[in-house]
Every structure is written in C-alpha cells, then in structure tokens.
Amino acid sequence: MFYLHFALFMRRLLMTTNGRADILIVDDQPKTLRLLTTMLEKQGFRVRTAIDGDVALEAVANQLPDLILLDIMMPNMNGYEVCQKLRAAEATQNIPIIFLSAITNTEDIVKAFTAGGNDYVSKPFQAQEVLARVETHLELRKMEQELKHKNMLLEQELMERRAAEIALREALMREKELSRLKSQFLTMVSHEFRTPLTVIQSSAELFATYHHRLNEDERAHQLENIRQSIKTITTLLDNSLLLNYAESNILPYHPVAVDVVRFCKKLVEEINNLNPKRTIHFSHEPARIHVEIDPQLTRYILLNVLNNAIKYSPVTCPIMLEVHRYNGNVQFRVEDQGIGIPANDLVHLFEPFFRAKNVGETAGLGIGLSVAKLAIDLHQGTIQIDSQENRGTTITITLPA
Template sequence: MPTQLFNSPKADILVIDDTPENLNLLSAMLTEQGYKVRSVTKGSTGLRGANAVPPDLILLDVNMPEMNGYEVCQQLKTSDRTRDIPVIFISALGDVLDKVKAFAVGGVDYITKPFQLEEVLARIENHLTIRNLQKQLQAQNQQLQQEIRDRTKAEEKFAKVFRSSPNPIAIATISETRLLDVNPSFLKMSGYNVDEVIGHTVTEVDLGKNTVAIAQTIQRLPESGSLYNLEFEFSTKSAELKTILLSIELIDLAGVPCALLIANDITERKRLENEFISLVSHELRTPLTSTMGALDLLGSGQLGTLTAQGQKVLSIATNNTERLIRLVNDILDLERMKSGKIFMRKAKCNAAELLITATEAMQAMADKLQVKLIVNPVAVELWADADRLLQTFTNLLSNAIKFSEPGDTVWIGATLSENQSIEPQADAPSYLLITFRDEGRGIPEDKLQIIFERFQQVDASDSRNKGGTGLGLAICRNIVQQHNGKIWVQSALGEGSTFYVLLPLADSN
C-alpha cells in the first residue's frame, strides 16, 4: 500500500487540462510524490472545484475549448476565495507573447510541453514554498495588526483614565525626573498650569521640602521596584501644604524608562484623624487611669478577698486595661513625634551600653519565655537621644522574644558600616549597623513593605495574643528617622526575621 495513504498529502493540487493523457500523466506523477491531485478537463468545471474547495496550487492548460486558460485564470483572480492560489500555466505554445500574457492575467509560472518531471516538481515545490511563506507572513501581519489594535485600545483607555482620574497623576523620566505629562487633577491640586510643569524636572517645579526626596525616589525606582503609599508633604504654587500618599510605578514610553506617579490627597483625612486621635486619646486616659486604680485596689484585697474565679476575671480586666493604656500612650507618642512636638534631646552616648541595657531590661521576659539572648555590641559613640534609642531597641527585642519559640535564640549584633547614604563621604566607616535576629515564624513577603505602618501586624490576632498595640514598629521607624538613620527588615517564613537599624556615628553628624 502506498505510503501517502498513511500520511497527510504534501499539498492539494488542481490540474485543468482538456487532454486526458496529460491529466493521467500529471496525476500519477504528482500522486506518487505525495500530493493530493484533482483532475478536470474543462475550465468551467475547474472554476467550480476551486471555489468549492480551494486547492494549494493549480496547473492550468492554456488551449482548451469553450474557455481557455487565460480566461480561467482571470476569473480565479477576480474572486476573493481563489485570487491568492498560485497558477502555473502548461502549454505547448513556446511564443514569448503567450508567456507574457500568462503573467499578465495572474499566473506565477509557465511550463512548456513536453515537460520534464524534475522541472515540474521543482517549480511546484518552489511556488508552494512561496505560498506557504506568504501565508505565514499574512498570519504574522494579522497578529501584528491585532497587537497594534489592542495596544491602541489600551493606550486610549489609559489616556481616558489618566485625564478623568480624580487622583493627581504625573509621568516623569527616570534619568532626569523631567515631567512629560500631568492630568487635570494634578494641575488642580498643585495650582500650576501646564506650561509651568511640562518639560521641567521635579526639583525645578519645587513641590516643597520633600521635592529632593521625591526626585531621589524616582531615580532609584529601577532598583527599588514599584512603591506604594509613601507619605510626603506637598507644597502647592500658593505655598499651601498638603499631605499626599504617593505611589510610583515603573513604565516604558517608547523605550524611555519613566515613572508613573499617582497621588492621593489625604490632607483633610489627616486633619480629621489627628483631631480624632487627640480627642479620643485624651478623653480615654483619665477614665482608664481611674479604672486601673480601682482594679489595683481590688487586687490588693483591701475591699475583700476574691474567689479564684474572681481573681481570674480581675486578671483579664487588668491585662486589657493595661493594653488600652499602652495603646493610648503609643498613639500620643507617635503623633507627638510626627508633629515634631517631641524634641529629641541628643548627646553623645555609647552604643554598647545602650544595647547591653536594652538586653538586661528584656532578660526577665526572655527567661520567662525560655528564649536565649546573645548580644555582641560595639563600643562606639552615637549622637542620639539615649532614651529614645533605648525605647527602639527594647521594642525590637520585645518583638523578637514574643515571636520566638521556647529554646530559640535571639542575636543582637553591631558592626561598623560604610556610609549608605546617597552621597558617600570619608573612607572611614561612618555608620553603625545594629541587627536583631530571631528564629521565629517570619514575616510574609506581602507584609514586609507595610510592617512599619501604624496598626500593621503579621496576624490580626497578634494584638490579642501577644499584647501588642500595632504601633511599636511605627514608633521605632519614626525615632530612627529622626536620628537620620534607616530601619528595615529581611525575613523568610519559618526561618525567622532580621531587623536592621542603621545609625550615623557621632563624628558623622
């Protein structure tokens, strides 16, 4: 049995010739080479067959009764269904004019009888290859056109959102922070007109005391990646101060790396929030202090002896009241720091002494939870508020201990570090890098960016189970920033966390 019956034919070829001998010869020859062959003796029949099931190629005799090959080819080329089928003319006529006419009506080649097998096969294969390449090119062009349409649609959608968004939006280049476009909401918030903004750098526009910080954040975007809800102070053209949350995305515009800046004006929200916090905090402190005093009085036994159940209820009430008092104090502390109402009393202090003091202060807690503390301090001088740094160190140690398991170890280390600021200074180390490493449960990746925000915790139940307020790390960050330092964390789930505190040495201030 011939192999072509088991395999798909190489191509579908329609042969139109009024001479049966030629048809039989071509059919046998092409079938043997693996082609599917359809043979007809009339031009009109060939046209119907080509329209019904378009072949991959047509071999067409010139001289036929009723309708010659030229007329057949002309009709094939007028139909959308058959116009792209390659047509090879076969004729005994050797006149050059006949060949010219064959190409003029749309033929792709011309074979003169008597033909050679190798020549016919070579020409068929060449034109089938060309046709396949054309189909691939057409498919690629269609795909490209669709991609262009999709991109154009996406750009139109983006432009519509960009213009109509109530959020102020700007686009700036990464390299120079030059503003390429801003939306109407940005102009409304800032008070500038288009000419005063477009083409100017962020620093030239002067958006307030945070202008340089915003520009530096944009330029570091390729390394840092997308940033969300960074709080900045924004100054309008009329010098009105606003508080904004700024999100920055890295985008590509015609091959140019750019930053998409989306602002959220939270000025009014901050004002209401501060008023609410201040009101609630102050109104809560007096009754909580009174409640705590009453609970202490009950616990002392001066009002009578409580049953075991009563002691348990009293203990729960005391713990919850203490947590509420810590929460109120933390809220007031954080708000005072952020508003600048707490003055940092900086002086030269010894880093080793602070770390040892913090470790000693947390030793009782560590012993109770069966956690080992190992401290390796460095005796260098810092220009700092010792009490505030001690508050930071004990808070970080407390977290490390609370989230460790019995038998775990917490390491407190310190090393001299090269300057990690944007503008390098002397060769000598000018920073102290302090680390707090634990073997606890770790922090999920999606929490690493927000763990230093207010009321952000790894687990919503932490404040209940661990006695935290959700403000400790926010306070730590604020204290470190007011010492011109940095604080960050690295963590892996199930492998523990390491908190880093980078502080300038006394000589570098």
Template sequence: MNNHQAEATQAEIMVVDDTPTNLQLLSSILIEQGYQVRSMIDGLLALESALCDPPDLILLDIIMPKIDGYDVCKQLKSNQKTEGIPVIFISALDETWDKVKAFAVGGADYITKPFQVEEVLARVENQLTLHKLRTQLIEQNQLLQQEIRDRISAQAALESLNQELETRIQARTVELRDYLEQLRNLESQLREALDREKEVSDLKSRIIFTISHEYRTPLMTILSSVELLEKYRHRLNDSQQVKHFWRIQAAVKHMTTLVNDLLFINQAEFDRLDFKPVVLNLVTFCQELFAPIQSSLGAKHSLVFSSVRDWEPISGDPKILRQIMTNIISNAIKYSPD
C-alpha cells in the first residue's frame, strides 16, 4: 500500500447524487483508491448523516429533488459542527453563474460532468490535503495563542502597573492609526464609486437624448410615407409606392439599429457582453460585412473595400466586431457630404 492509499484509508468521503449510476461510479472510483465512502441518494439524508457523523469531504450534486446541492451546502456551512467540511460540487451545470453560486454558498471546488476520473481524484486529494493543512494550522495557531497568553500572563505578573498601562496605550494608538487609515481608504473608495455613478448617469442621459433625437427622423419618414400611401395610393404608380415602402423599410431598419446599439451599450456598461472569440480572416470578414452595405447605398454615396496586404488571422468575437464596424461605417456614410 503506497502513502496515498495509506492516508486515503483514514479519509471518509460522502458522495451525494440522486442518480444511482453516478453514485455507484463515483463510489467505486474512490473505494479503489482506498477511501472510505458514504453514499447518499438525496440531500436531506446527506444533511442528517453529516450532522450525526461529519465526513472528511463531501462530493455534492446540485440538481436533486427535495433540496438541491446549493441549499445542502449552505446548511452545512451554517452549522458549527460541519462548517469546516470541504464541499466539492460535481454537476452537469457548466455556466459561469452556476459555478459562482457554488462558491458563494461555501463550495471549495467545482467539477463539471461528464468528469474525468483523474480530475476527480486530483481535486479530492487536493482538498483533503488543504483541509488537513488547515486543521493543523488551526491547532498550531491555538497552541501559539495559548503560549502567547501564558507569556503575557507571566510578563504581566512581573511588570508594574505603569508598564502595563503604557503597553495598552501603545496598542490602542496602533489600532486608532489603522482605523483612521481604513476610514481614509473607505472615503477614497466612496468618492470613486460616486464618480463612477455620475459617469454612468451622464452616459445614460446622453444616450437617452441621442436616441430620442435620432428616432424623430425615421418616425417622421414612416409617418409621411404612410400618410401619402393612405391618401394618394390610387394616384401613385407601382414604382412610386415601392419607393415609399423602401423609405419605410429603411426607417424601420434604422430604428432597429438604434435599439441594437442601445442594447449593445447597456450590455457593455454592465459587463454582460457574451465574448466568444474565434479565429477570423479579417479580409473575408470585411468583404462579407461590406457587401450588404454596398448594395443598400444610394446613388449619392459609394463604398469600396480594398486590402493593401495579406493579414494574418486574428482572434475576435465576430458579433461584437461586426457591431462596432457597422456603426463606424454607418456614421461615416451618414455624415459624409452628398
């Protein structure tokens, strides 16, 4: 038996999963490595068992009937008897929010299903080692604190009242100095937060003003074309009617672009942009981007794309890059002289 297996026989792991096949597979993997395994089919049984006899580590599924893994972990961490048990979540949920929530309720690690056996064993061993070191550190710290208390007590018995008073004054002075420094830091952070809030408020005001101003032109275009079609459609030939329909369609597209721009800015402002970079051929990307814009231009403007050299592929999010470049080109066309 190697050192790892010798240590593993001393460690008891609770596995909690409502899927029997997953429960059996994880239990078998851990038993083969010499761990003692306690299998639980639901969260309520796991809580009762852990409170009665705390294990050294818990592998915990998230989606379960009666009570999910998040609530199980939260209740474990709220009880002094079980708060120190490391909990490794193991779930098919792979969204960032799911992992953030797992750590927020007290999880020590997170494994995504389908899992690799090596990863499970490595993370289990790592958390057991950390838990062991943490326990040793707490014990050593308690011994050290006791030793410090004993020395202070012995020293206090030998020192005069004046020396003891001076020590307390010095300690209080340090605390006050640290407290004042903390107040300064908090004041600085508060000012920065207020400045950021003002910037966001100003940006929102400018966006609302710009959007409301930009909406007037396409709305007037739609309104005038609709009124003309309503009143004079029997006098207009097909070409003239199609022209008004095109004006309405162009105005609607412009309004849609404004809404998309507003949503894009809002997502960027609150760091909610879903950034998915891929390898892009910049020339091909630009050609595909320019083609529909070129076809929609009137006789007053022309748009030509050319590449002076071969570009290396780049890594970027095509959706975000298309949004930015479309806005730049649209503004260039919009504000170019006729």
C-alpha cells in the first residue's frame, strides 16, 4: 500500500509541477466542453472530456486525472452520483472535484458538497474564476500529496529507527548474556581445572620425593592419578573448544560412510578400558548398520552421553548402549540407573553451563550436552531424554541414515 500511494504521489507531483496536470471535464453540453477545453489548454493543462457519468467513470478507470470539473444535470447518472462513486473508491477518493452547474439554490449546492465535492462554480462562469479555482485546488492537492509523502517517509524512518533500537537492545542483551556466560565459564573452568592440577602436582611431588620408597603398586597408582587428571583436563579443553566452535557456527561437519556397530564396539571397548570398574553393555540389531555420519561428532555425542551415565550412576548399576534401525534411521539408546534428572531441569539441559540441581560435588562444566545437541542438529537428528529422579535416565538419539 505504501508503494501504491508513493507511485500515485510521484506521478501527480511531476504532472502538476511541470504544468501538465491532467484535467477531466464531465458535461453533456458540447459547447461547454469546447469552451473549457480551449481555456484550460491555453494554460498548459492536458484536458480530457466525457459527455456523461458512465463515460467519465470509464475515463477515470483508464487513467486517474489530477482534477475533475463535473456538471450536475446529466442524463442517466447525475453529477452527485458520479461524485459519490468516485469518493467510494480508494484510488479516486481524494481527486479534487469542482462542480460546474447552473443550479444556484442553496440546497443543491449543499448537496454537492455533501456528495464529496471540493468546490462549486455556478454557470455561466467566468474564465478567470474557473482557472483560479482549478489552480488553487491543484496547489492544495500538491501540498496535500507532499505532506502525505513526508509523513510516509517519516513513518518509514520511525519504523527503521524502532527496528534499529530493537536490534541494538537485542545485541546488547546478547552481549550481556555472553559476558555473563564468559564470566561463569572462567569461574567454572578455574574450579574444574584446579582439582586435576592439584592431583598432578601432589602425585608428581610425591613421586619425585619418595619414589625410592614407593613400591611398584604405589608408583603405578600415582602415575594413574596423573594420567586420569590429564585426561580430565584434556576433556575440559576439548569441550570448551567445541563449544566455541558451535557458538561461532563453525563446528566442522564431515559425514562419511560408517559401520556404526563396529564404530560403537570400539568406542565401548575404549571406555571400558579407561573405566575398569564399570562395564557398558552393548547390543545391536542387525549385525551391521551402515550410515553416513561425522565420526568425530558422533564419537563426541556418544562419549558425552556415556560418560555422563558413568559419572552420575553407582558403580554397581549397569549401563546399556543399544543401536538399531528405526524407521530407516539409526537410533542410539543409552540407559542408566543413576541419580536421574529433576523434572524442572529437563528443559534446560541443552543450555550452555547448565547443571541439574542434584549433581552435588560431581565435577563438570555443563557444556557437554549443549555441544552434543548442536552436533546432533548438524546431522539433522533428534535427541530425547526420559528421566526420573533417583530412578535413572534413558537418552535416545536418532540420526538420519
């Protein structure tokens, strides 16, 4: 609608400013038509004529005039009816209409204005009077259009400013949230790094000072402490790096054909070797399942979910990993009998740095699932978490095959 009004305005503005306004004369008297045509064309106006109301409406439909001189007493359709029809249409409701009529009684003149006329000139008319009124109404129309145009530009500018203000507020909110997350991240990282670094330092000092007094089992124990602590730090760094990639929308995604059964067997074997006190039970159907996935991202997804199951469930409770076909896709299902997740926390699990309120002193940054979710999204997959506090958690991940 804005562009329609703007186009109409520019057309009329150009026509009126260069002296070539288009005027439509509607009168059933040929003599009057010739007289007005000659008079107006001498003043540089472009003139069209119509001998009755129907012809006038057709002429207006073909091309909008800048002003209409309209007789009242005409056959078939009088000037009042023509004016009312023009005022009823959005495209023509603002065209200046000057009535020209021999009717001089007050009641009919008032009726002309009530029908929507802008002015009234009685016949016989004076040429100077008609020209003066024509030029006055064209000038008023021009000023009205200029004002409307300025208002439209102002409204457009206000809309752009409001949009800019909204965008700025959103950017400030994002920046504020990013600052909060960075501060939270640094606090959590410093805390999470302190524990394994302390273990490394203590074990190293103990080994350096008393290695000659330690038997083989004690030395192996201290070396294992160092190895596990280094593993923890490496995991923290990897998770932090992946989160940075994910938030910057540069998380690498390189899908290749993979036998996920073989893939999962190797992964489970690796986890079981690193956690000798825990055993992940792996099942699959069928024997081979070939799909296109990103091995690195899928490894991260499953490692995160399986390590959480290990971290938040008792040593005596089993952990299950099941892989199978599902509606043409591949589905991974991890089930534990751990501490579960409070119902109110489920909706926040994929938010960076969020940790459920029942994790206690268990180490963690709360970024693993958020990155895993982004990795699943890159595969155009889904993740579903079903959990009951103190009963356990089942996580189902579906990736397109």
